[in-house]
Amino acid sequence: MRVLDKDFNILRVNDIFSTLSGVSRDEAIGKKCYEVFRGPMCFTPDCPLTRILAGEKRVEYEVEKERKDGTRVPCIVTGTPFQGHDGKLIGIVEDFKDITTHKQAEKALRESEGKLNAMLQSIGDPIIMMDKDLNIIWSNEIAKKTFGEDIIGEKCNEIFNKMKEPLEPYPCLTLEAFKDGKGHDREIKVIDKDGETIYFHCTANVALRDKDGSPSAVIEIFRNITEHKRLKEQLLQAQKMEAVGQLAGGIAHDFNNILTAIIGYGTLLNTEMGKDDPLKNYVKQILSSSERAVKLIQALLAFSRKQIINLRPINLNGIIIALEKLLSRIIGEDIELSTVLADEDLTVIADSTQIEQVLMNLATNARDAMPDGGSLIIRTESVTFDYEYIKTHGYGMPGPYVLLSVEDTGVGMAKDQRERIFEPFYTTKEVGKGTGLGLSIVYGIIKQHNGYINVYSESGKGTTFKIYLPLIKSKVEEEKSADLSIIKRGTETILVAEDDA
Numbered sequence: 001m002r003v004l005d006k007d008f009n010i011l012r013v014n015d016i017f018s019t020l021s022g023v024s025r026d027e028a029i030g031k032k033c034y035e036v037f038r039g040p041m042c043f044t045p046d047c048p049l050t051r052i053l054a055g056e057k058r059v060e061y062e063v064e065k066e067r068k069d070g071t072r073v074p075c076i077v078t079g080t081p082f083q084g085h086d087g088k089l090i091g092i093v094e095d096f097k098d099i100t101t102h103k104q105a106e107k108a109l110r111e112s113e114g115k116l117n118a119m120l121q122s123i124g125d126p127i128i129m130m131d132k133d134l135n136i137i138w139s140n141e142i143a144k145k146t147f148g149e150d151i152i153g154e155k156c157n158e159i160f161n162k163m164k165e166p167l168e169p170y171p172c173l174t175l176e177a178f179k180d181g182k183g184h185d186r187e188i189k190v191i192d193k194d195g196e197t198i199y200f201h202c203t204a205n206v207a208l209r210d211k212d213g214s215p216s217a218v219i220e221i222f223r224n225i226t227e228h229k230r231l232k233e234q235l236l237q238a239q240k241m242e243a244v245g246q247l248a249g250g251i252a253h254d255f256n257n258i259l260t261a262i263i264g265y266g267t268l269l270n271t272e273m274g275k276d277d278p279l280k281n282y283v284k285q286i287l288s289s290s291e292r293a294v295k296l297i298q299a300l301l302a303f304s305r306k307q308i309i310n311l312r313p314i315n316l317n318g319i320i321i322a323l324e325k326l327l328s329r330i331i332g333e334d335i336e337l338s339t340v341l342a343d344e345d346l347t348v349i350a351d352s353t354q355i356e357q358v359l360m361n362l363a364t365n366a367r368d369a370m371p372d373g374g375s376l377i378i379r380t381e382s383v384t385f386d387y388e389y390i391k392t393h394g395y396g397m398p399g400p401y402v403l404l405s406v407e408d409t410g411v412g413m414a415k416d417q418r419e420r421i422f423e424p425f426y427t428t429k430e431v432g433k434g435t436g437l438g439l440s441i442v443y444g445i446i447k448q449h450n451g452y453i454n455v456y457s458e459s460g461k462g463t464t465f466k467i468y469l470p471l472i473k474s475k476v477e478e479e480k481s482a483d484l485s486i487i488k489r490g491t492e493t494i495l496v497a498e499d500d501a
């Protein structure tokens, strides 16, 4: 504390002042207040002490004062009038409170708050906090990016699923946490601000409690599992195809052996029989039915990738050009066929007959999907699978591929149909019209070529099949493997071992 007269001369100081300012009593007394322990407002019109001289009863302000040794100390300064016995104003009493520790604590708090905030913001999952009325009272940035920039103050149930009430039929996680004060978690589905469906694994926990211990705020953390879910679905789908493939392949193999015997003996019977034998017609029936069975079995073998294929480097564009006429005949006059082929040669290691079969099956289906006409577009282009692509699509090995897409403007497919089309014998066509084998053959062939096939379709919106085959870059390789195929044609004796007599 120090006492000043009306001209700001220091009249008195106490020990606390001396300790705080580093200025001794003797040094201080007689000096102007702004010469000792000065601050930024000293000797300026802003000096609050002047207001005491003008009649104010008390001023209080925070300021940084300079000690004798030049260091600064944050203080709260209180000024009050110094009055004589008669009540007349003699001067000003100035009191100083050192708030260094307070300031340090404040700074530390600010820093730790900043750190905490940085931590919360750096978490890649959306986090929101709700009060008892389900108002969102805090969120991290990623939550704002996901659910909307202005979610603070909104009701969480209005944001999620744009529903007015907490998600039905499940009880709302936040409400549950408010009710029993425990943590809850579940998979939830929400519609984000762009209208996209996102799946989250969501945990709700009590963040703050009232004095009586009852929850006053609940924090929810959202882990996006949409991609995870999609990959899982794809894996299940692949596993299903694998299982069906093995089953079909196993049956087809054994059945093929049986058919070989039937056809063999049938043919023998046919040749041994006299030309005019009345039973000859029966044998013919047996043989032609067996031939049909062979076709069926071949389809199953194709699906289960057990077909023997003749791989050679071929130019995919060439195959399409050569097949164009046949394809337009398959689809008929009402459907317009166009091809958009990549400028460069697209060399793939493939069995050209099989690739032709793929194109024919897809064209046949497109025709059936466009009974009133439409258009069929076949495109080729080269694409590259990078790790990002593989991650988002859930399949593939990195490298260059040929993308062959077959797009129609037909009836399209719903989701549950889309999921089953590659299964053998899955057909939506009437008996006699569809076998349900076309796409399973296509699937098997593409897999046997180390390729991938996807379908993009919606009811009424047409269908696009996308097929990816590994692209071979160098022409040299083409010649090399062509050489190999010449070498293969030797004069060796081949021993065939078969366990079925």
Ligand code: ADP
Pocket (backbone or CB within 6 Å): 361, 365, 366, 369, 408, 410, 411, 412, 413, 417, 421, 422, 426, 427, 428, 429, 433, 434, 435, 436, 437, 438, 439, 440, 462, 463
């Ligand atoms: P099939 O043609 O004998 O029915 P597929 O295996 O070729 O057998 O096709 C299976 C099913 O997939 C079809 O019955 C049809 O429901 C659906 N489908 C295939 N291609 C298309 C397409 N381009 N547009 C709409 N649906 C299709």
Ligand code: MG
Pocket (backbone or CB within 6 Å): 361, 364, 365, 434, 436, 437, 438, 439
């Ligand atoms: Mg078909």
